[in-house]
Amino acid sequence: MKNISGKRLGISAIVSGLGLILLISGCALFEDEQTAKGRKLYHHYCMHCHGENGRQNEGFNWSSMSDPRPRDLSDKAAMSTFSDEEIFSAVSREMRDTSKEEVLNDENYFAVSTMPTFKYTLSEKEIWGVIGYVRTLHGMSLTYDLEARQKELQGVLQEAEQALEAEKPVLEAAELKLEEAEEARSDDDDETILPEEEALEEVQAKFDGIQDIYDQAKAAVDNFSKRPKMNQVSRPDLAISEEELPRLEEVGKQLYQNKYGCNGCHSINEQGGLVGPALDRAGFRLNDTWVYRWIRYPQGMKKHTRMPNLGINDQDARAVTAYLETLRAPKPDQPIAAPE
Ligand code: HEC
Ligand code: HEC
Numbered sequence: 001m002k003n004i005s006g007k008r009l010g011i012s013a014i015v016s017g018l019g020l021i022l023l024i025s026g027c028a029l030f031e032d033e034q035t036a037k038g039r040k041l042y043h044h045y046c047m048h049c050h051g052e053n054g055r056q057n058e059g060f061n062w063s064s065m066s067d068p069r070p071r072d073l074s075d076k077a078a079m080s081t082f083s084d085e086e087i088f089s090a091v092s093r094e095m096r097d098t099s100k101e102e103v104l105n106d107e108n109y110f111a112v113s114t115m116p117t118f119k120y121t122l123s124e125k126e127i128w129g130v131i132g133y134v135r136t137l138h139g140m141s142l143t144y145d146l147e148a149r150q151k152e153l154q155g156v157l158q159e160a161e162q163a164l165e166a167e168k169p170v171l172e173a174a175e176l177k178l179e180e181a182e183e184a185r186s187d188d189d190d191e192t193i194l195p196e197e198e199a200l201e202e203v204q205a206k207f208d209g210i211q212d213i214y215d216q217a218k219a220a221v222d223n224f225s226k227r228p229k230m231n232q233v234s235r236p237d238l239a240i241s242e243e244e245l246p247r248l249e250e251v252g253k254q255l256y257q258n259k260y261g262c263n264g265c266h267s268i269n270e271q272g273g274l275v276g277p278a279l280d281r282a283g284f285r286l287n288d289t290w291v292y293r294w295i296r297y298p299q300g301m302k303k304h305t306r307m308p309n310l311g312i313n314d315q316d317a318r319a320v321t322a323y324l325e326t327l328r329a330p331k332p333d334q335p336i337a338a339p340e
Contacts (some may be wrong), residue, residue: 038133041126045306048275054137061273065264068112076138084144087131092119095310099258114264120309124224153221160214167207174203232300233293245322252323260310268327276307280329292321
């Protein structure tokens with residue numbers, strides 16, 4: 001008896017030991033796959049500025065950029081002061097206008113315009129993968145719990161769904177009440193606002209709020225594993241009055257330099273990055289409708305382009321397009337006028 005239970009104990013110890021090994025190697029596999037994907041993405045989207053090993057002046061674009069130039073991602077002493085979440089929010093954020101005082105004085109905000117955001121280009125999981133790879137560049141590894149994050153997002157969605165379902169009958173009841181009240185009133189009295197109408201408006205507003213929360217939760221779950229997708233940008237009407245044009249061009253120039261950091265990747269007059277084509281002659285070479293659609297959604301026109309979607313709204317895209325139309329440098333083989 002004793003012998004057998006001893007054996008059993010031995011077997012179960014082996015089994016659970018094996019389980020533990022499988023569990024650990026399972027985790028390691030999961031991590032490796034993530035990091036391998038992160039490496040690929042890093043090579044495609046980050047390496048030109050940050051270098052293959054994250055060191056300064058290693059990427060071909062590094063020395064062409066204006067200050068502040070990309071940080072040394074291989075520097076463990078500096079990089080270990082950032083949490084995974086802090087790195088995530090630098091890579092996935094809204095671009096903010098760095099010509100504005102309040103933006104520069106906001107210490108909690110990472111506001112370097114020449115570090116593009118990848119929020120609109122990659123899925124959340126992909127961004128975590130890249131950060132996992134960035135961690136290896138300074139000999140650390142990602143500690144952020146991706147599975148818990150995914151569960152959390154799903155939990156939020158489930159709650160939002162329940163809230164929405166619970167509100168549907170309330171909305172239907174209010175609609176029914178209004179219908180009944182409208183039927184009940186006399187024909188010559190259809191000008192006054194019924195109390196049921198006001199009640200429905202209130203219920204509808206509450207419902208819309210809950211619907212918004214649901215939509216956001218749904219988008220967050222989708223964006224966790226899928227790249228953000230926009231509808232194709234339709235052809236804009238870019239007609240603008242002559243009085244308004246100079247101001248729009250100036251706004252566009254500011255946005256180009258200080259908000260979207262286009263100059264980190266493109267050069268004008270040999271100033272600026274080398275990742276994308278020089279834009280000196282954009283006004284001659286490129287059609288404004290095409291430019292507008294390109295900068296609003298590059299991936300919609302060329303799926304794997306290295307130019308990230310910077311989340312440019314309609315207004316900003318109009319201004320930047322107007323600015324690019326002003327870039328009409330002479331052909332390089334023509335004599336260039338001396339600067340005044
Ligand atoms: C156009 C050049 C450019 C590209 C492309 C680029 N970066 Fe950066 N990156 C910068 C600049 C400029 C900074 C800001 C200076 C600084 O603080 O290091 C920066 C900063 C960072 C930082 C430091 C954040 C902090 O809080 O200081 C991280 C991490 C980073 N980039 C990661 C990435 C990753 C990951 C990618 C690719 C998905 C990427 N970068 C693509 C230019 C670039
Ligand atoms: C991270 C680098 C990066 C940033 C930031 C960036 N671009 Fe680009 N851009 C590129 C690359 C790379 C291409 C070439 C695209 C291709 O063919 O895949 C490109 C192409 C273009 C083109 C087409 C040029 C041509 O000659 O065909 C325009 C116009 C353009 N970008 C404008 C902008 C504007 C405006 C901004 C800022 C709002 C911007 N880009 C930000 C990398 C970048």
